[in-house]
Amino acid sequence: MMIWHKPFAVAAGLMAVLFSAMVVADAGDKILESDCVECHDLKGAGPSSLAGLWALKGPNLSYAGNKYKQVWLEQWLVAPTRIRPAGMFYGNHIKPGVEQDVVDEDSLVKHQALSADEAKVVAIALMQRKAKSELIQPGAYKPGTISISMGEMIFDKFRGCLGCHQIEPGYGGISGPEVYSVGDRLQEDYIISFIQNPQAWSPLTFMPRRPLKDKDLQKLVHYFRALSKEGSQ
Amino acid sequence: MSRRELKVAVMLLGLLVSPLVSSAESGADLYKTYCWQCHGMLANGMGMNIPDMSVQPRDHTDAREMSARSDKELFEAIKDGGQAINKSVLMPPWGGVLSDDEIQSLVRYLRELCKCG
Numbered sequence: 001m002m003i004w005h006k007p008f009a010v011a012a013g014l015m016a017v018l019f020s021a022m023v024v025a026d027a028g029d030k031i032l033e034s035d036c037v038e039c040h041d042l043k044g045a046g047p048s049s050l051a052g053l054w055a056l057k058g059p060n061l062s063y064a065g066n067k068y069k070q071v072w073l074e075q076w077l078v079a080p081t082r083i084r085p086a087g088m089f090y091g092n093h094i095k096p097g098v099e100q101d102v103v104d105e106d107s108l109v110k111h112q113a114l115s116a117d118e119a120k121v122v123a124i125a126l127m128q129r130k131a132k133s134e135l136i137q138p139g140a141y142k143p144g145t146i147s148i149s150m151g152e153m154i155f156d157k158f159r160g161c162l163g164c165h166q167i168e169p170g171y172g173g174i175s176g177p178e179v180y181s182v183g184d185r186l187q188e189d190y191i192i193s194f195i196q197n198p199q200a201w202s203p204l205t206f207m208p209r210r211p212l213k214d215k216d217l218q219k220l221v222h223y224f225r226a227l228s229k230e231g232s233q
Numbered sequence: 234m235s236r237r238e239l240k241v242a243v244m245l246l247g248l249l250v251s252p253l254v255s256s257a258e259s260g261a262d263l264y265k266t267y268c269w270q271c272h273g274m275l276a277n278g279m280g281m282n283i284p285d286m287s288v289q290p291r292d293h294t295d296a297r298e299m300s301a302r303s304d305k306e307l308f309e310a311i312k313d314g315g316q317a318i319n320k321s322v323l324m325p326p327w328g329g330v331l332s333d334d335e336i337q338s339l340v341r342y343l344r345e346l347c348k349c350g
Binding site: 050 | 267281
């Protein structure tokens with residue numbers, strides 16, 4: 001008799017695991033639909049006009065599962081930090097200053113923090129949102145290394161990316177998201193795809209589309225990973 | 234053509250043209266979206282990103298400097314970036330983001346800003 005019970009037990013166990021995963025994702029989806037939808041697009045493809053771009057309050061999460069790393073999501077949601085120093089559309093959060101335009105800090109809204117339990121289920125639910133998968137080429141990134149100094153040379157001197165992105169807190173441009181946590185934050189294949197065609201992911205975004213060779217793309221991702229590693233030491 | 238038919242024809246023409254009109258973004262709005270970050274909301278080259286830049290972005294209100302550039306040169310600088318005209322790599326190529334018509338709108342708007350068109 002025992003020999004017949006075993007497959008049933010295994011099947012029941014698998015079903016229980018599957019069911020609990022569905023319950024967890026469902027709990028995360030409920031939070032997303034109630035607390036996050038006001039600022040984040042959960043389903044749409046992105047803005048179709050500049051007015052729509054200016055009205056964005058947070059990143060599009062319909063493709064979060066192709067973009068973010070789950071571990072980072074879970075940690076960040078508990079203790080959110082500012083990734084875009086001048087908010088989602090910088091034009092809404094700047095004012096003329098003495099030497100140059102400056103961020104109007106009072107206009108920025110802090111991201112809500114979640115409990116550890118909430119963060120866990122929301123991160124799981126976000127990882128299931130995989131719009132625009134056709135833009136990802138799995139394995140596009142080939143792991144490798146680069147020295148921080150060589151990476152910075154490419155990022156700054158050769159490509160001018162430092163103009164809009166910070167490579168350490170307080171150093172670099174502020175209209176784009178900081179890149180010192182990109183290695184922890186974003187999936188490598190997504191970074192490659194996004195740099196190749198930012199507007200395909202984020203229509204009308206003010207990130208330029210520079211033609212880069214695959215070799216340079218790979219080096220940039222090596223650099224982001226090195227920066228994150230350096231930051232966590 | 235009767236008056237009624239003319240009315241219908243005008244309405245149909247309006248329906249055909251309106252999506253084109255509403256989707257065309259103005260030079261000022263394109264400038265706000267893509268250029269403010271470096272050239273500044275006052276177009277004076279004092280954008281939010283400049284503190285750590287090795288080269289100051291062009292002051293688009295400087296009539297003398299801007300008069301020295303032809304519309305063709307401005308178009309090329311926007312479309313192909315600073316390096317294409319032996320200027321800074323910090324000025325990116327926008328040809329992959331903006332259409333030629335949008336770049337033309339920006340050039341016209343630059344002429345308004347410098348009052349040197």
